[in-house]
Amino acid sequence: xxxxxxxxxxxxxxxxxxxxxxxxxxxxxxxxxxxxxxxxxxxxxxxxxxxxxxxxxxxxxxxxxxxxxxxxxxxxxxxxxxxxxxxxxxxxxxxxxxxxxxxxxxxxxxxxxxxxxxxxxxxxxxxxxxxxxxxxxxxxxxxxxxxxxxxxxxxxxxxxxxxxxxxxxxxxxxxxxx
Numbered sequence: 001x002x003x004x005x006x007x008x009x010x011x012x013x014x015x016x017x018x019x020x021x022x023x024x025x026x027x028x029x030x031x032x033x034x035x036x037x038x039x040x041x042x043x044x045x046x047x048x049x050x051x052x053x054x055x056x057x058x059x060x061x062x063x064x065x066x067x068x069x070x071x072x073x074x075x076x077x078x079x080x081x082x083x084x085x086x087x088x089x090x091x092x093x094x095x096x097x098x099x100x101x102x103x104x105x106x107x108x109x110x111x112x113x114x115x116x117x118x119x120x121x122x123x124x125x126x127x128x129x130x131x132x133x134x135x136x137x138x139x140x141x142x143x144x145x146x147x148x149x150x151x152x153x154x155x156x157x158x159x160x161x162x163x164x165x166x167x168x169x170x171x172x173x174x175x176x177x178x
Contacts (some may be wrong), residue, residue, distance in 0.1 A: 001113075007110065009113055010119075012119075012155070013118025013120050013152075014120055015153040016072045016150060017149070021148055029117075029148065030108065032107040033076075033108040040085070042085060044080050044097045044100050045078060045104055048076075048136075049077075062133060068120070069145065073148065077134060077144075077145050077146075079143060080101045102143060109121070116150075118151030119148050127142045
């Protein structure tokens with residue numbers, strides 16, 4: 001599957017079949033995230049790969065009881081390190097240490113889609129609970145959870161805003177038209 005096909009086929013999957021993400025595929029997915037760009041190439045991220053059933057169940061509860069999180073074969077927990085930007089202003093560090101791991105996660109999402117797996121961004125969770133469950137140091141921020149597994153649904157595409165409502169040429173006053 002090429003990149004544009006993966007972008008078109010990507011869906012938020014909330015129902016997974018029993019079945020494993022193959023180790024070689026998981027490595028490709030993680031490698032896609034590792035190769036993502038970051039501000040100043042700081043790579044302010046690390047990821048916890050969760051496959052243990054009890055831990056996935058605890059993460060599902062910490063994620064506002066989204067049970068499908070535990071049904072996925074693997075949950076990738078993305079962490080950001082604000083200390084990676086010591087010379088940046090505080091506001092820059094607050095943003096970059098979260099934005100950069102998001103870029104890496106989206107690389108992983110597209111790689112997983114291309115390999116036939118389903119994913120769903122999880123941004124609704126108790127950070128304190130996730131940190132407690134996974135023994136995450138205080139200096140790291142939990143950015144997102146990413147369940148990855150064999151999809152058991154194929155939702156249709158969701159509606160998107162028209163092109164000329166979201167793209168503009170040279171200023172906000174001129175919609176971009178082709």
